[in-house]
Structures are given as structure tokens and as C-alpha cells.
Amino acid sequence: MADTAIITAPKPKYDDNSLIEEFGYDDHFHDHHHGDKYQSSFIFHYIFSMDHKMIARQFLITGMFWAVIGGLMSLIFRLQLGFPEESMAWIKPILGGWITVNEAGIGTLAPEFYYALVTMHGTIIVFFVLTAGLSGTFSNLLIPLQLGARDMASPFLNMLSYWFFFSAGVVMFLSLFLSTGPFSGGWTAYPPLSALPQASTGSGAGMTMWSFSMVLFVVSVLLGGINYITTVLNMRTKGMSLWRMPLTIWAFFVTAIIGLLSFPVLVSGILLLVLDRELGTSFYLSEIFVGGQALDHVGGSPILYQHLFWFLGHPEVYIIILPAMGIVSEVLSVHARKPIFGYKAMVYSILAIAFLSFIVWAHHMFMSGVNPFISNFFVIFTLIIAVPSAVKVFNWIATLFGGNIRFTTACLFGIGFVSMFISGGLTGIFLGNSAIDVQLHDTYFVVAHFHIVMGIAAFFGMYAGVYHWFPKMYGRFMNETLGRIHFWGTLIGAYAIFWPMHYIGMAGVPRRYYSFDSFQAFNHFDTINKFITVAAIVVFTLQVLMLINFFYSIWNGKKMTTQNPWKASTLEWTTPIETGHGNWPGKLPTVTRWPYDYGKGGQDFISQIAPVEDWEKEFDEAH
Amino acid sequence: MHPQKFALLVGCASMMMMFVAFTSALIVRQAQGNWLEFQMPSVFYISTAVIVTSSITLHLAYTAFLRGSELGYKGLLIVTAILGVVFVYLQYNGWLQMNADGIFLDGNPSGSFVYVITAAHAGHLIAGIATVIMALIHAFVLPYKVTPRRKNRFQLVLWFWHFVDFLWVYLLILFLMAY
Numbered sequence: 026m027a028d029t030a031i032i033t034a035p036k037p038k039y040d041d042n043s044l045i046e047e048f049g050y051d052d053h054f055h056d057h058h059h060g061d062k063y064q065s066s067f068i069f070h071y072i073f074s075m076d077h078k079m080i081a082r083q084f085l086i087t088g089m090f091w092a093v094i095g096g097l098m099s100l101i102f103r104l105q106l107g108f109p110e111e112s113m114a115w116i117k118p119i120l121g122g123w124i125t126v127n128e129a130g131i132g133t134l135a136p137e138f139y140y141a142l143v144t145m146h147g148t149i150i151v152f153f154v155l156t157a158g159l160s161g162t163f164s165n166l167l168i169p170l171q172l173g174a175r176d177m178a179s180p181f182l183n184m185l186s187y188w189f190f191f192s193a194g195v196v197m198f199l200s201l202f203l204s205t206g207p208f209s210g211g212w213t214a215y216p217p218l219s220a221l222p223q224a225s226t227g228s229g230a231g232m233t234m235w236s237f238s239m240v241l242f243v244v245s246v247l248l249g250g251i252n253y254i255t256t257v258l259n260m261r262t263k264g265m266s267l268w269r270m271p272l273t274i275w276a277f278f279v280t281a282i283i284g285l286l287s288f289p290v291l292v293s294g295i296l297l298l299v300l301d302r303e304l305g306t307s308f309y310l311s312e313i314f315v316g317g318q319a320l321d322h323v324g325g326s327p328i329l330y331q332h333l334f335w336f337l338g339h340p341e342v343y344i345i346i347l348p349a350m351g352i353v354s355e356v357l358s359v360h361a362r363k364p365i366f367g368y369k370a371m372v373y374s375i376l377a378i379a380f381l382s383f384i385v386w387a388h389h390m391f392m393s394g395v396n397p398f399i400s401n402f403f404v405i406f407t408l409i410i411a412v413p414s415a416v417k418v419f420n421w422i423a424t425l426f427g428g429n430i431r432f433t434t435a436c437l438f439g440i441g442f443v444s445m446f447i448s449g450g451l452t453g454i455f456l457g458n459s460a461i462d463v464q465l466h467d468t469y470f471v472v473a474h475f476h477i478v479m480g481i482a483a484f485f486g487m488y489a490g491v492y493h494w495f496p497k498m499y500g501r502f503m504n505e506t507l508g509r510i511h512f513w514g515t516l517i518g519a520y521a522i523f524w525p526m527h528y529i530g531m532a533g534v535p536r537r538y539y540s541f542d543s544f545q546a547f548n549h550f551d552t553i554n555k556f557i558t559v560a561a562i563v564v565f566t567l568q569v570l571m572l573i574n575f576f577y578s579i580w581n582g583k584k585m586t587t588q589n590p591w592k593a594s595t596l597e598w599t600t601p602i603e604t605g606h607g608n609w610p611g612k613l614p615t616v617t618r619w620p621y622d623y624g625k626g627g628q629d630f631i632s633q634i635a636p637v638e639d640w641e642k643e644f645d646e647a648h
Numbered sequence: 649m650h651p652q653k654f655a656l657l658v659g660c661a662s663m664m665m666m667f668v669a670f671t672s673a674l675i676v677r678q679a680q681g682n683w684l685e686f687q688m689p690s691v692f693y694i695s696t697a698v699i700v701t702s703s704i705t706l707h708l709a710y711t712a713f714l715r716g717s718e719l720g721y722k723g724l725l726i727v728t729a730i731l732g733v734v735f736v737y738l739q740y741n742g743w744l745q746m747n748a749d750g751i752f753l754d755g756n757p758s759g760s761f762v763y764v765i766t767a768a769h770a771g772h773l774i775a776g777i778a779t780v781i782m783a784l785i786h787a788f789v790l791p792y793k794v795t796p797r798r799k800n801r802f803q804l805v806l807w808f809w810h811f812v813d814f815l816w817v818y819l820l821i822l823f824l825m826a827y
Binding site for chain 1: 649651652654655658659661662663665666667668669670673676677680682683753754755756757760761764768
């Protein structure tokens with residue numbers, strides 16, 4: 026190490042703009058696209074926009090809308106769980122018929138609607154917020170910007186992708202207002218609850234709209250995914266080899282591949298389900314007696330649906346978490362002023378996780394009567410996922426170690442992500458064992474596990490991204506003080522919600538129950554349930570604070586005065602503050618190095634477009 | 649490779665996954681027993697011959713287009729479109745034949761799978777016919793000229809058509825093995 030310290034960098038000769046001017050390459054973009062028509066009018070600029078940066082913001086704000094709806098739903102069912110005796114008459118103005126008020130004025134939540142709330146909370150948060158809102162937002166924003174592309178491969182498909190997502194949202198939103206209520210058979214939509222319209226109140230029109238909405242959503246994911254993959258492989262600027270891509274791009278790229286291979290399977294599953302419902306086929310329905318009457322169906326297998334669903338369902342959790350991992354890798358490296366530790370190991374672990382995600386789906390079905398020998402296979406591969414996950418955690422911590430960390434809100438959320446991912450990942454090792462799963466299956470232990478590891482953790486990754494790239498999106502900064510209150514409150518609050526759930530889960534308290542009145546064994550957990558509910562209300566309030574911060578900062582936040590406020594080396598910060606259509610006003614930047622040259626030779630950072638100097642060759646040899 | 653062609657390939661991979669899901673569901677369901685065995689309708693063999701021929705005619709239309717034979721280009725495109733429609737018609741006849749044999753959509757899942765998978769495939773083939781019609785419009789409306797842009801458009805149609813053709817052959821082989 027002694028001789029490496031001698032090699033220090035001379036003062037850089039260029040700023041970013043002159044670098045692009047001198048070394049960039051001219052694709053004559055602005056000769057061909059002079060005065061794009063979709064930039065000019067309000068409708069084509071803000072609504073049917075084909076600019077990836079605008080589409081990213083559309084995804085983000087739509088995702089936020091759904092996060093509020095999904096969050097409010099969880100508060101209502103948490104109130105029911107924490108304070109089952111309290112009157113809910115006060116929300117009757119909103120929920121209407123779902124609250125029955127008795128003569129004494131005590132309002133009770135209808136049990137059917139409790140199930141609808143749980144179902145919709147899951148569907149909305151998993152698909153609309155953490156899939157579309159997270160990977161939709163940041164893939165759109167960052168893939169062209171960080172790769173040095175003018176836009177996505179097909180801006181038109183990109184626009185369609187958003188509008189399919191929007192339509193899926195409209196259908197799902199309308200289903201909330203059905204007199205029979207939205208679908209209420211759980212976000213996994215297992216038959217027979219989903220296949221028999223007469224099975225429950227939500228199984229009729231609610232389920233029809235659920236499946237229609239999901240198909241629209243899948244179309245959105247596929248159109249987006251085709252675009253992301255094509256852009257990454259075909260539209261990189263000069264010098265941007267695959268091994269020079271930021272980890273964010275690697276994560277979005279692999280996420281898109283997973284989505285593209287797993288979502289069509291969900292469509293197949295839903296299609297067969299719809300045929301069972303509408304045309305009397307028997308894919309999932311066997312000889313069932315309803316009210317003493319045998320149904321016409323013969324020879325169906327509900328387990329078949331579970332296979333098809335979880336073949337998407339498990340990759341789906343990696344579709345949610347991989348973008349968050351990519352964002353966190355980038356944010357931690359920038360704010361710790363250190364190169365990411367083990368760049369290639371990070372990429373290989375993303376690939377390994379992606380591969381393994383396809384061969385572990387049946388660990389959701391250990392209790393469905395699958396062959397125990399088959400279970401062993403799934404146990405082994407599930408536990409092997411701990412290896413690439415641990416590699417990533419180690420690398421994040423090693424990136425932070427000895428760094429000159431700037432504790433900005435974005436960085437704090439990055440660190441919070443690592444904390445959440447570790448605590449949630451450890452409980453995954455319990456659940457991945459089929460023997461332990463016998464006890465823990467469908468208890469609050471599972472609820473705690475997945476909320477921490479893919480709910481809260483993914484939200485933290487999303488927040489890290491929002492705080493970090495907010496200046497790029499809106500040219501202003503979010504308020505840091507509010508941001509820190511948001512972070513610390515959410516970190517402590519989220520643990521306060523989900524840690525106790527591990528305990529009640531191990532005690533056997535089952536999830537999805539409306540009330541525990543008739544279970545003497547679970548009665549003494551009511552204080553814990555009250556505590557969880559209060560913590561949930563506090564955490565939700567803090568998210569409202571974040572939303573206020575977000576929307577206030579769009580118009581009134583501190584203005585961005587330099588192009589590269591975080592002093593990051595990636596390409597998105599070489600674009601002008603007001604990034605117009607086409608991203609770079611003149612030539613495209615030429616990339617000369619990997620994206621993590623922080624602290625090299627005593628230099629704070631070296632932009633990806635800075636030419637390789639002579640001292641660096643010596644430096645690289647010395648290392 | 650042109651990004652649009654690459655995007656098409658990625659899209660085909662995605663469509664393939666949908667059919668992989670259907671067919672693996674079929675195999676898993678078959679392994680659980682209570683499975684009605686029956687003969688594939690003989691019309692399916694004729695339709696297979698038709699679709700494979702249409703792939704060849706479309707390919708020849710493409711080479712004619714490159715070679716400068718305008719007549720071959722336009723004529724073979726028309727033949728391809730007709731063969732595509734004939735294929736869908738024959739598939740429909742296959743359904744009628746199954747129906748006549750007492751295999752119904754809402755009967756034993758073994759029959760339902762054949763109906764659903766062939767219907768989903770026919771849906772993709774109708775999309776393919778739409779792209780061939782697009783190519784026909786290009787052929788008859790635009791002046792004949794080999795440009796990189798038109799070559800690329802034609803190749804997109806060609807690749808998608810080959811994909812749907814290959815998909816049917818895969819499905820038929822699977823049906824023959826499973827029934």
C-alpha cells in the first residue's frame with residue numbers, strides 16, 4: 026500500500042461539458058429531431074409523453090397514489106386487529122355499507138370487507154407500487170440516462186407501457202366501488218375462492234375485474250421489459266461496455282428479464298382461471314359440493330394454479346427487490362465516496378439470484394400436500410439463495426467500511442435497506458426449511474418476514490432512489506431535515522410493527538384472520554396487536570410527511586445549482602440541469618471507465634467520461 | 649442487429665413462456681391421473697402441412713423481394729396470407745372434429761387443454777396474419793424499392809411468422825407425445 030499512496034492525480038483539466046464536446050461522438054440527433062412535436066403541447070408533454078424522464082415521473086406519482094390507497098387499507102385492517110372492540114362508525118362516510126352501525130352507535134367492519142382489504146393491500150403494494158412504481162420509475166429514468174442513450178429503444182411502447190399500467194389501475198380502482206366489493210380471496214387468488222363466483226362476495230364481479238386488471242398490468246410489464254432489455258443491449262453509448270454499466274442498470278436489466286419470463290406464466294394461469302369461471306372448464310376445480318349441490322366440474326387440480334401462480338410469484342419478489350438492490354449499490358457507493366466493493370461479484374450475485382428465483386417457487390407450497398421429496402429440492406435451492414444474498418450484504422458493508430460517508434437521507438435509506446434486508450433475510454432461512462415451515466406457515470411470522478425483506482426493504486431502496494435522483498427529476502432538492510425525520514421514524518417504526526409479529530407468529534397466530542375472539546390461546550396477544558397498530562399509524566403518518574416533502578419540493582425545494590450535486594461519476598449527472606428531450610444538448614458522451622472511480626489516487630471522483638490519464642495506468646498497475 | 653428485431657426476439661421469448669406455462673401445466677396435470685386419452689383430430693396434420701408451407705412461401709417472398717422479382721414478392725405474400733387464413737379455418741375444423749368425437753371444452757381437462765392451447769396459438773397466428781396484411785399494404789401501396797427500412801420491416805414479419813409456425817410444430821409434437 027505504501028507505494029500506491031505516492032501516485033496522486035493531477036488537477037483535472039476538463040469539466041464534464043467540455044469533455045463531451047471534445048471526446049463525445051455526434052449522432053446528429055438534433056439535426057433529425059428538431060422541434061419534436063410531442064414536446065410542444067401540454068397533452069403530449071405531460072400526458073401522452075414519450076420522453077422516458079416524463080414517463081418515469083408518471084410511474085412514480087401513480088405509484089405514490091397507489092401506495093397511499095394500499096397504506097390506508099392496511100391501517101383500517103390494523104385498527105380491526107388492534108382495537109376490535111372500538112367503534113368504527115367514524116369511517117362509515119368513506120366505507121359506507123361495509124361498516125354496520127348497531128343501535129348503540131358502535132360501528133363494526135364487515136368481515137367480507139376485511140378480507141377484501143387484505144387482498145387489495147397485497148395486490149396493490151406488490152404489483153402497482155413495488156413493481157410499477159419502483160422498477161417502472163427508475164428503469165425509465167436511469168436506463169437511458171446512465172447508458173448515454175437519447176431515449177428508450179421504442180418511446181412509443183414505453184408510453185403504452187405506462188398507459189396499460191394506468192388502465193390496470195383504473196379497473197382495480199373501480200372494483201373498489203362494487204356493491205359486492207373487490208376481490209377478497211387473498212392476493213394470490215387461489216381457487217376455488219377465485220374460480221367459483223359464488224364462493225364469496227368478492228369472488229363475482231370483484232374477481233372478474235381483478236383478473237382483467239392483472240392482465241392489463243402484465244401487458245404493461247412486458248412492454249416495459251422488452252424496451253428495457255432492448256435498450257440496455259442495443260442503445261449504450263460509445264465505450265459503455267456491459268462491464269462498465271452501473272449496478273443499477275444491471276439490476277434493472279436482469280429484473281426485466283425475470284419479468285419477461287415469469288409474467289406470461291401468470292397470464293396463462295389467469296386465463297385458465299377465467300375459463301373455469303366463465304366457460305365451465307375444470308382446470309382448477311374438481312368435484313366440489315356447494316350447499317349440498319355437486320358442481321359440474323370434474324378432475325381439476327387447485328394445486329396446478331398454485332404452481333403457475335408461484336412460478337411468477339416467487340420471481341416477482343426478486344422483480345421487486347433487485348431494482349432496490351441496484352439503487353442501494355449506487356447510492357451507497359456515491360455517498361460513501363468509495364468504489365462499490367466487489368463490482369463483478371455484485372453482478373454475478375444478481376445473475377445467480379435471478380437464476381435461482383425460477384427454481385424455488387414450490388417453497389410457497391410446502392403445506393399444499395406436495396411430495397416431501399420434491400420439497401427437499403426446493404428447500405436446498407431456497408437456502409442457496411442465501412449465498413448470493415450474503416455476498417451482496419457483505420459487499421455493501423465493505424463499501425461503507427472506511428468510507429467518507431455523507432449521511433444524506435438517500436444514504437441513510439440505503440443503509441436502512443441493508444439493515445432491513447439482513448433482518449428479513451435471516452427469517453427467510455427459517456421459512457425456507459420445509460420442516461420449520463409446517464409450524465410457521467400462514468402465521469404472522471411469514472407476514473413479518475416478507476414485509477421486512479421485500480416490503481420495507483424495497484420501500485427503503487425506492488426512497489433512497491427518490492431522494493438521490495429527485496434533483497435529476499425536478500431540478501430541486503427535497504428537504505433533508507424532513508427526510509431524516511422520515512428515515513429515522515420509518516426505520517424504528519417499521520421494526521416496531523414487524524418485530525413483534527415474529528413473536529406472535531411463532532406462537533402460532535394465523536394471518537388473514539378477522540378476529541381472534543374465539544381463540545383463547547391468542548387472546549393474550551391483544552396488547553401486542555394494539556402496539557403494532559399504533560406503530561403502523563405512526564409510520565403511515567411519516568410517509569405522509571414524505572409526500573408533503575416531495576410535492577412541496579417539486580415547486581419550492583432548494584434549486585439545483587450545479588450539474589452534479591452528489592459528485593457522482595455516472596452519466597446522468599453530465600446532462601444539463603434542465604434535461605431536455607434527447608438528454609444531451611449536443612454530442613453523446615463517450616465512456617472511458619467503469620462507474621465507480623471514487624477516491625482514486627486521492628481524487629474525490631472521476632467521471633465516467635474523463636479520459637484515462639497516464640498516472641492512472643501506473644496507479645492501476647500498482648493495485 | 650436492428651433494435652426492433654431484437655425487441656421482437658425478446659417478445660417471442662416472452663410469448664414462448666406463456667406456451668411453456670400451458671404445456672407444463674398440461675404435463676403436471678396429466679401426471680396427476682384422471683386423464684382422458686384421445687386421438688388428435690386428423691385435420692391437425694393437414695393444418696401443420698399448411699403452416700409449414702406458408703413459412704416457406706413467406707421466405708420465398710422475402711428472397712423474391714431482395715432479388716427484385718416484384719411479381720414473386722407480391723404473389724407469394726398473397727399466397728402466405730391465404731395459407732394463414734386456411735390454417736385458422738382448419739384449426740376450427742379440428743375443434744369441430746373433437747366436438748363430434750365427444751371431447752368438449754368443459755369436459756375432462758385433457759380435452760380442455762387442447763382447446764385452450766390451440767385457441768391461444770390461433771390468436772397469435774391471427775396477429776401474424778395482421779402483420780402479413782401490413783406487409784401486403786407495403787407491397788401494393790409503396791413503390792417497389794429495396795431499402796434498409798423496408799428490408800427490416802419485412803424481416804420483422806418473417807421472423808414472427810416463423811416463430812408462430814415453429815410454435816405450432818412444438819405444440820403438435822407435445823400433443824402427440826402426451827395423448
